[in-house]
Amino acid sequence: MEETISLKEIFSVLKKRILMILSLTIAFAAIALLVSYFLITPTYKASASIVVNQEENVDVSALNTAIQSNISLINTYKIVMTSPVILDEVAKEMNLSLSSSELAEKLEVTSEADTQIITVTATDTSQAKAAELANTTVNIFQNEIPELMNLENVKPLSLAETTENPSPASPNVALNTAIALVLGALIGIGLAFLLEYLDNTVKTEADIEKRIGVPVIGVISHMTEEDMQSNRQYVPNTERRQVRRDYSGQKKKTV
Structure with a gap:
């Protein structure tokens, strides 16, 4: 059942x-x-952005093709930006004793779909250091990418800024x-x-009916010793009052 x-x-x-x-x-x-x-130690985030521009002297008819070409390069730029070639220079510039892999863990490189914008977000226990790390990474990437890929179509779009009372990101x-x-x-x-x-204990009559499938006919109440003593005191008092009433009635009848 x-x-x-x-x-x-x-x-x-x-x-x-x-x-x-x-x-x-x-x-x-x-x-x-x-x-x-x-x-948990609070951490702060700061972001800087760069834009991948089309090359100079591009024919207007080929402008859309140039933009699509730049967008296809963004994934490559994202990998280069977190590579040891860039991050080792960042560590030297900021006098950090961190390896390129440790710096990469502090950086997040993202790009908006169908855009030429790359955003670098740095995370640190200090907002000022986070902003400095993001800006330094962008600047060094801008300086190194022409030599690495023979391109000059990367320019800063916005730099990371600090506030007086920053709210921690985490x-x-x-x-x-x-x-x-x-x-x-x-x-x-x-x-x-x-x-x-x-809990399989039996507490109520319904529990008994549910377990054995037999209806409860009667219930024997449990009386404590205090209940019995109170009943003993109450019944004699009632009887005595009844006796007095009966006796008073008989006396009146006799008179």
Whole structure:
């Protein structure tokens, strides 16, 4: 026989375990908040852009072909920009003791679809260093690419800038806390239903009917010793009052 669960039973389980669910939700959110603020080092991003222009003295009729040719070169430029040929010069220019592979991990080179623009995004624990890394990479790439590929069609479009009160790109405290809240709630709800599923104790008459398939005819109430003592005190008092009433009535009749 397949067991089904009603919506009422679901809410009953949630209500029964509400404290556990809320505790897990709050605990996960608090942990994420503390980790985001105190354990994760904030990082900042700065971006610089270059534009791949068409070559000079290009016929207007061949302009579209030249643009498409420049776009096809962008993927090549992206690889060259993060190569040791460029990044070793960047490290020398900035007096960094980092290898080209370590610098490449701090850089992200992207391009918009069907455009001639390449964006270099640098990440560092300091916004000023991130901006300097992005700008230096763009400048050295512009200086080195003519010799590497015999091209002179790369020009800076925008350089990275710093602000007075920069907001860190990572960690995103609000996002981390929201994710932790949802995760804590889901784990709490899942744990509540798991505990309810594993709980095979009999608590009500309905549990007995469900397990043995026989209807309950009667219920024997459980009486504690305090209940019995209270009943003993109450019954004699009632009887005494009844006796007094009967005695008073008989006396009046006799008179």
